[in-house]
Amino acid sequence: MSNELLISAEMSEADRLTIAAGPADGIGLMRRAGEAVAAEILKRYPAAAHVHVLCGPGNNGGDGYVVARILADSGVSTTIWASGAPRPESDAAFAAAECPIKPRPLSGFAAEPGSIVVDALYGAGLSKPLSGDAAKAVDTATALRLPVVAVDLPSGVSGTSGDILGRAFRAEVTVTFARKKPGHLLLPGRGQCGEIVLADIGIGDGIIAQLAVSTFENVPDLWLREFPVPAVDAHKYKRGHVGVFSGGPSATGAARLSAMAAARSGAGAVTVLSPPNAMQVNATHLTAIMLREAGSLEEVQEFLTARRPEALVFGPGLGPEPKVGNFALQLIKALADGARDEATASHASAIVLDADAITSLAHQPQALFEAAREPSAPVLVITPHEGEFGRLFPDIAGDKTLSKLAKARAAAVRANAVIVYKGADTVIAAPDGKAAINSNGAAWLATAGSGDVLSGIIAGLLAQGMPLFEGTCAAVWLHAEAGSRFGPGLIAEDLPLALVPVLRELFDARTAAQ
Numbered sequence: 001m002s003n004e005l006l007i008s009a010e011m012s013e014a015d016r017l018t019i020a021a022g023p024a025d026g027i028g029l030m031r032r033a034g035e036a037v038a039a040e041i042l043k044r045y046p047a048a049a050h051v052h053v054l055c056g057p058g059n060n061g062g063d064g065y066v067v068a069r070i071l072a073d074s075g076v077s078t079t080i081w082a083s084g085a086p087r088p089e090s091d092a093a094f095a096a097a098e099c100p101i102k103p104r105p106l107s108g109f110a111a112e113p114g115s116i117v118v119d120a121l122y123g124a125g126l127s128k129p130l131s132g133d134a135a136k137a138v139d140t141a142t143a144l145r146l147p148v149v150a151v152d153l154p155s156g157v158s159g160t161s162g163d164i165l166g167r168a169f170r171a172e173v174t175v176t177f178a179r180k181k182p183g184h185l186l187l188p189g190r191g192q193c194g195e196i197v198l199a200d201i202g203i204g205d206g207i208i209a210q211l212a213v214s215t216f217e218n219v220p221d222l223w224l225r226e227f228p229v230p231a232v233d234a235h236k237y238k239r240g241h242v243g244v245f246s247g248g249p250s251a252t253g254a255a256r257l258s259a260m261a262a263a264r265s266g267a268g269a270v271t272v273l274s275p276p277n278a279m280q281v282n283a284t285h286l287t288a289i290m291l292r293e294a295g296s297l298e299e300v301q302e303f304l305t306a307r308r309p310e311a312l313v314f315g316p317g318l319g320p321e322p323k324v325g326n327f328a329l330q331l332i333k334a335l336a337d338g339a340r341d342e343a344t345a346s347h348a349s350a351i352v353l354d355a356d357a358i359t360s361l362a363h364q365p366q367a368l369f370e371a372a373r374e375p376s377a378p379v380l381v382i383t384p385h386e387g388e389f390g391r392l393f394p395d396i397a398g399d400k401t402l403s404k405l406a407k408a409r410a411a412a413v414r415a416n417a418v419i420v421y422k423g424a425d426t427v428i429a430a431p432d433g434k435a436a437i438n439s440n441g442a443a444w445l446a447t448a449g450s451g452d453v454l455s456g457i458i459a460g461l462l463a464q465g466m467p468l469f470e471g472t473c474a475a476v477w478l479h480a481e482a483g484s485r486f487g488p489g490l491i492a493e494d495l496p497l498a499l500v501p502v503l504r505e506l507f508d509a510r511t512a513a514q
C-alpha cells in the first residue's frame with residue numbers, strides 16, 4: 001500500500017529507520033530525492049531555456065543542490081539562488097559541495113520568460129510564514145507565470161495542515177518522496193501542488209509499516225478487501241436493509257435521494273419511514289423502495305423489531321427543529337436498550353446522522369455525545385459540512401491551531417462517532433484516531449441533495465456489513481468518483497445511477513483480487 005500520509009515526524013523517523021537498516025545514508029537518500037526531481041524536469045521540460053533552482057538552508061535546499069548538479073551535468077543552463085548556507089557537515093552541505101554551480105543570493109533572484117523555477121526553499125521543515133526574499137521570489141515567479149517544480153512541497157504550504165503560511169508557490173508539479181503528506185491533499189495546500197509525483201527514494205514498505213501510520217489517502221486500496229460481494233445464496237435481507245427517515249409532505253425528496261443511493265450501493269432492501277401526512281407523496285414517488293408509516297417512536301420501534309434493518313439514515317429533509325434532535329436521541333436510546341434486550345431486540349447497528357439532525361442537535365450536543373457512549377449504543381456516522389460542523393463542535397471549529405484533519409479527529413473522539421467532515425477535501429475520522437482524506441471529488445458535487453445521496457451510500461455499505469471506518473471511506477470515495485466522472489450537468493438525482501459503472505469496476509477489482 002502507498003496510501004499512508006506521513007507527517008513530518010513520521011518522515012524523519014522513516015529516514016532514520018532506513019539509514020539504520022542500511023545501506024543508504026542521509027546523503028544517499030538526498031541524492032535519490034534530487035535525482036527524482038531532476039528526472040521529472042528533464043522529462044517534462046526538455047526545451048527549457050534556463051532553470052532557476054532556489055535553495056533554502058535545510059535538507060529541502062540540499063535536494064535542490066542535487067537537482068542543480070544533475071541538470072548542469074545534463075547540459076541545462078542552471079542558476080542557483082540560495083537563501084542562507086547549509087549547516088556545516090549537514091547532508092545539505094555535502095550536496096552543495098558536490099554541486100559545481102556557485103550559488104547567488106536569493107535577494108537578487110530574477111528570471112526570464114521561458115525559464116523554469118525549482119522551488120527547493122522549504123519543505124517538511126517550514127517553520128514560519130514566508131517573508132522577505134522568499135516571498136519576493138514567489139511574487140516574481142507568479143508575475144512571470146513561470147512553471148514551478150516544487151521539491152517535496154511548494155514552499156509556504158504546511159505539509160501537516162495544508163495551510164499557506166504567508167504565501168506559497170503555485171507549482172505545476174510537486175515531486176514528493178516515499179509517501180504523500182496531509183498538506184498535499186488538504187485545501188488550500190492541494191491547490192498549490194499541481195500534479196503530485198510520488199518518487200521512490202529507497203524508503204521501503206517495511207519501514208513505513210513500522211511507523212504505525214494512522215492517516216491515509218482515501219483510495220480503494222484502503223477498503224477494497226472489505227467491499228461487499230453478495231453471497232451466491234444471498235436473498236434481499238441478507239444483502240442488508242436500510243431505513244431512511246422522511247420529512248413532512250413538502251420535504252420528502254431528500255429521504256428518497258438517500259434511499260435510492262442506499263439501494264444502488266447494494267443494500268438488498270430499503271424502506272422509507274414516513275410521517276403519516278407524507279405517506280401519499282412518498283407513495284407516489286417510490287417503486288423499488290418500500291414505504292412504511294412511522295410517525296411515532298413506537299411505530300419506529302415496531303419497524304425495527306419486525307424488519308431489523310442494519311442501518312438507518314436520520315436527518316435529510318427532517319427540518320432543523322429541536323424536536324428532530326430529541327427524536328434522534330430517543331432513537332439512539334431505544335436502539336441501545338433494544339440491543340441489550342435480545343428478546344425484544346430493536347435492531348440497527350448503525351445510524352447515519354446527517355443534515356437537519358446535526359443542526360437540530362446543535363443546542364444539546366452533550367446529550368448526543370452522552371447517548372453515543374451508552375453501553376450498546378448503535379455506532380454513529382455524523383456527516384457535517386463546514387457550517388454543520390461549526391454548529392455541533394463550535395470550539396473545535398474555531399480553534400485556529402487545528403487543521404481540518406485534526407478537527408475531524410477531535411470531533412470523532414468527542415462524539416464517539418465516525419465523522420465525515422465534508423467539503424472539497426472531505427476528511428473521514430474514527431474515534432480510534434484513524435483518518436482518511438478524500439481527493440477524488442470535483443465541484444460538480446456541490447449541488448443540492450448531493451449530501452443526502454452520500455448519507456444513503458454510507459448506510460447502504462454499512463448495512464452490507466462493511467466495517468464502520470472502511471465502509472464510510474468507501475462511500476465517500478464512490479460518491480466523489482461518480483460525481484466527478486459525471487461532470488457538468490450533474491444533479492443529485494443523477495448520482496445513484498452514476499454509481500453503477502464505478503461499482504462495476506470495484507466489484508471486478510475485488511473479485512479479481514480474491
Ligand SMILES: NC(=O)C1=CN([C@@H]2O[C@H](COP(=O)(O)OP(=O)(O)OC[C@H]3O[C@@H](n4cnc5c(N)ncnc54)[C@H](OP(=O)(O)O)[C@@H]3O)[C@@H](O)[C@H]2O)[C@@H](O)CC1
Pocket residue numbers: 011012014015029030033056057058059060061062063121122123124125126127128129130131134151152153177201
Ligand atoms: N526522509 C526524509 O526526511 C527526507 C527529506 N528530504 C528533504 O528534506 C526536507 C526537510 O528538510 P529539513 O527538515 O531540513 O527542513 P527544510 O524544509 O529544508 O526547512 C528547514 C530550514 O528552513 C528554515 N525555514 C523554514 N521555514 C522558513 C521560513 N518560512 N523562512 C525562513 N526560513 C525557514 C528553517 O529554519 P528554522 O526553522 O530552523 O529557523 C531551517 O533552516 C524535505 O522537505 C525533503 O525535501 C529528502 O532529502 C529525502 C529524505
Ligand SMILES: Nc1ncnc2c1ncn2[C@@H]1O[C@H](COP(=O)(O)OP(=O)(O)O)[C@@H](O)[C@H]1O
Pocket residue numbers: 355385422423424425426441442443444445446447448449450451452453454479
Ligand atoms: N467543491 C467540491 N469538490 C468536491 N466535493 C464537493 C465540493 N463541494 C461539495 N462537495 C461534496 O458534495 C457533498 C455536498 O453535501 P452537502 O453540503 O451536505 O449538500 P446538500 O445538503 O445540498 O446535500 C459533500 O459530500 C461534499 O463533500
Ligand SMILES: [K+]
Pocket residue numbers: 060119120121122123150151152153154155
Ligand atoms: K519546496
